[in-house]
Amino acid sequence: MSLVIENVTKTFPGQRQGLFGRGDSFTALDDVSLRVAKGASFGLVGESGSGKTTLTRCILRLESLTSGRILFDGADVHALASAEMRRLRSRLQIVFQDPYASLDPRMTIHDIVAEPLVIHRDVVKMTERQRTERVAELLLQVGLGTQHLFRYPHEFSGGQRQRIGIARALAVRPEFLILDEPTSALDVSVQAEVLNLLHRLQVELGLTYFFISHDLGVIRYICDDVAVIYRGKLVEQGPVAEIFDRPQNDYTRMLLNAMPDPDPDRSPFRRPAEAGVGA
Amino acid sequence: MALLDIRNLNLAMRSYEGETQILHGIDLVIERGEIWGMVGETGSGKSLTGLSISRLIPTPPGRYLAGSIEFQGTDVLKAAERDMRRLRGRHIGTIFQDPTTNLNPVFRIGTQIVDVALHAGHADPTVLGLSAGASRREFKRAAREKAIEMLDKVGIPKAAERIDDYPHQFSGGMRQRVLIAMAMIGKPDLLIADEPTTALDVSVQAQILRLIHDLVAERNIGVLLITHNLGVVAQICTHVAVMHRGRILESGKVGDVLKRPAHVYTQALLNSVPTVHTKRGELRGLSGLTPESFA
Numbered sequence: 248m249s250l251v252i253e254n255v256t257k258t259f260p261g262q263r264q265g266l267f268g269r270g271d272s273f274t275a276l277d278d279v280s281l282r283v284a285k286g287a288s289f290g291l292v293g294e295s296g297s298g299k300t301t302l303t304r305c306i307l308r309l310e311s312l313t314s315g316r317i318l319f320d321g322a323d324v325h326a327l328a329s330a331e332m333r334r335l336r337s338r339l340q341i342v343f344q345d346p347y348a349s350l351d352p353r354m355t356i357h358d359i360v361a362e363p364l365v366i367h368r369d370v371v372k373m374t375e376r377q378r379t380e381r382v383a384e385l386l387l388q389v390g391l392g393t394q395h396l397f398r399y400p401h402e403f404s405g406g407q408r409q410r411i412g413i414a415r416a417l418a419v420r421p422e423f424l425i426l427d428e429p430t431s432a433l434d435v436s437v438q439a440e441v442l443n444l445l446h447r448l449q450v451e452l453g454l455t456y457f458f459i460s461h462d463l464g465v466i467r468y469i470c471d472d473v474a475v476i477y478r479g480k481l482v483e484q485g486p487v488a489e490i491f492d493r494p495q496n497d498y499t500r501m502l503l504n505a506m507p508d509p510d511p512d513r514s515p516f517r518r519p520a521e522a523g524v525g526a
Numbered sequence: 527m528a529l530l531d532i533r534n535l536n537l538a539m540r541s542y543e544g545e546t547q548i549l550h551g552i553d554l555v556i557e558r559g560e561i562w563g564m565v566g567e568t569g570s571g572k573s574l575t576g577l578s579i580s581r582l583i584p585t586p587p588g589r590y591l592a593g594s595i596e597f598q599g600t601d602v603l604k605a606a607e608r609d610m611r612r613l614r615g616r617h618i619g620t621i622f623q624d625p626t627t628n629l630n631p632v633f634r635i636g637t638q639i640v641d642v643a644l645h646a647g648h649a650d651p652t653v654l655g656l657s658a659g660a661s662r663r664e665f666k667r668a669a670r671e672k673a674i675e676m677l678d679k680v681g682i683p684k685a686a687e688r689i690d691d692y693p694h695q696f697s698g699g700m701r702q703r704v705l706i707a708m709a710m711i712g713k714p715d716l717l718i719a720d721e722p723t724t725a726l727d728v729s730v731q732a733q734i735l736r737l738i739h740d741l742v743a744e745r746n747i748g749v750l751l752i753t754h755n756l757g758v759v760a761q762i763c764t765h766v767a768v769m770h771r772g773r774i775l776e777s778g779k780v781g782d783v784l785k786r787p788a789h790v791y792t793q794a795l796l797n798s799v800p801t802v803h804t805k806r807g808e809l810r811g812l813s814g815l816t817p818e819s820f821a
Binding site for chain 1: 785809
């Protein structure tokens with residue numbers, strides 16, 4: 248499934264002032280255009296407040312557009328009738344940032360992962376029994392087991408919860424996955440496992456990824472193409488290798504420089520000589 | 527005498543399921559001018575080590591099984607609560623992880639910093655540039671001036687105007703600066719920073735790290751920086767201790783530990799960090815590590 252975003256602008260109205268007045272409106276997205284090819288991983292990098300989340304909400308039609316178009320396989324998302332939109336949503340899933348907040352603590356893992364199958368029952372058409380089988384299959388796919396089926400979220404670690412979130416997103420066999428900072432709440436070691444899982448799933452299932460992150464290392468690792476968003480504008484986009492090796496924009500360069508590298512010699516605070524042995 | 531000398535620290539915590547030992551023989555010595563990084567995964571005991579230094583772990587449920595923490599010659603674990611209160615905020619400054627939960631939303635920024643300044647000032651009036659016999663009014667005025675000076679120092683623009691703002695009017699990075707200002711106000715000898723940049727953007731993180739780095743250069747203080755970000759450690763720390771399940775597996779100069787890790791766990795952690803230079807499929811994580819790896 249390919250995604251095309253054409254000249255999307257999103258303005259939020261300003262605060263009410265008095266009976267009829269309005270404060271200055273805020274432009275969260277300013278003429279954003281990008282293209283995600285089928286089967287590719289597209290990375291969106293930006294700091295907090297840059298408009299990353301607004302853009303995802305627009306893609307999912309959780310937010311209306313001020314102007315511009317968002318096309319999935321040529322179909323304008325914001326012009327679809329609600330029944331068509333519901334069908335589209337079954338092909339379009341999202342994994343959220345915080346695995347501690349995005350799983351209902353009062354539902355079992357089985358119910359959490361099966362929920363999209365129930366919601367999209369007119370598309371997937373499964374009996375209860377088939378759903379349970381599908382959930383078990385999904386848990387295996389993300390590296391969990393059938394023994395976890397009837398446990399509750401609090402019994403799992405952060406990494407395991409994120410795997411559950413991924414299993415839930417994959418339940419309806421989507422083609423397009425939006426990953427909103429899926430590893431930022433995790434330890435580096437767990438992050439490595441989740442990133443490898445995402446990579447393996449993409450190869451196996453031919454998924455298209457729209458990956459949002461503020462971690463350039465993660466983006467470089469998992470994505471083919473990247474766009475850098477700053478204050479609602481895309482300042483630079485292109486293949487990952489090109490942007491990382493030859494950034495054209497000052498902001499991109501600043502981001503790359505600010506990223507802490509685990510090699511002490513690359514620290515801006517010390518010269519290589521000081522970090523050496525016996526310094 | 528070292529600034530901070532932790533020897534064979536063993537801590538246990540009580541819960542409904544019985545007592546569990548959390549820290550197993552932590553040894554750590556911090557001298558002035560050193561920035562020690564403490565890295566490890568969630569639950570490895572980094573924060574509890576940091577909290578132990580200013581004795582902020584309530585006992586019970588905590589219980590120190592063995593060991594000592596000497597700060598400038600005082601055994602922190604045996605000191606009277608009165609003496610501890612003099613140490614905290616005056617000689618040992620602490621920056622906590624989350625600037626949103628560590629500032630009270632219903633009080634002005636100024637009120638909260640002045641509080642800290644007054645506390646430090648009562649312990650040692652010279653911090654505020656006063657003599658011991660100064661009146662309350664003089665204390666208050668000096669504390670407010672000090673608060674503005676500190677806010678200015680940590681890079682809050684128009685500090686004199688913004689001091690009367692509420693925390694919600696500050697951005698995340700600015701709030702973290704306020705916490706740093708508070709921690710630095712008593713001119714501490716040791717700064718404990720528990721994940722000071724985890725909640726922040728990389729560009730803001732770079733500014734905060736620069737701030738800590740400059741403070742060390744200027745005042746020759748010791749810093750314990752608790753983090754799970756190896757990149758941050760590589761950037762500003764002089765030394766690093768790698769923690770796993772309540773033990774320090776490896777410690778030493780940053781250059782030695784990160785460049786030539788002696789322990790497989792350190793190597794595995796380093797392999798888990800995707801950098802600008804990692805190619806897809808190269809990340810290895812902790813798979814392949816067995817309990818024997820830690821023997």
